[in-house]
Amino acid sequence: MATFLLQRTVPLPLDEAWRRLTEWPRHGDVVPFTRIRVLTPGPTREGTRFVARTGLGPLGFDDPMDVTLWEPPGDTAPGRCRLEKRGRVMTGWAEIEVRPGPGGRTRAVWHEEVRVRFVPGALDGVVRLAGRYLFGRAMNRLLRTP
Structure with a gap:
């Protein structure tokens, strides 16, 4: 499994x-x-399920996720959520x-x-770098855009 922190x-x-990221x-x-x-149905809470479909046309894969922890922030209290990835291609958590x-x-x-099925563990470093790049860009854009 490849682990990264942004x-x-x-x-x-x-x-x-919180709103922008969730x-x-x-x-x-x-x-x-x-x-x-x-x-x-919304609003998001523990038990919310969604699918990220990545691909072009018929070539792609589904990345189903479940919200397993949902603690929105208070005025000065932190907020945290946890997603479990339950797909055939991608597994793990965020x-x-x-x-x-x-x-x-x-x-x-x-x-x-994250674990990408069919990708050997020896390539976890490559998966980690790709994840940091892809999700780092996504995080930046989500936080910049209202």
């Missing part, structure tokens, strides 16, 4: 950073060749956290452990 400090209130369809706007379909940062800013953290 952290950003942004000039946003906790609740706004509106699942927005992820499809920032991850190339991906669209998100939420399978359960945690998204927002907490008070320096100078009234928000510290956003994305921690992920």
Whole structure:
């Protein structure tokens, strides 16, 4: 399994950073060749399910995920959610956290452990680098765009 950790400090209130990072369809706007379909009625909570479909035309794969922890932030209390990846191609988990940062800013953290089936463990370093790049760009774009 490849594990990576991304952290950003942004000039946003906790609740706004949380909203930007946890509106699942927005992820499809920032991850190339991906669209998100939420399978359960809103609002998001523990038990929410969604699928990220990545690919071009008929060539692609589904990445189904379940929200297993949902703790939205309070005025100054951190927020955290955990996603379990349950697909045939991608397995693992991701945690998204927002907490008070320096100078009234928000510290956003994305921690992920991913296993790509059919990719040998010897290539975990490549998967880690690709994940840091792809999700780092996605995190940056999500936090920049209202």
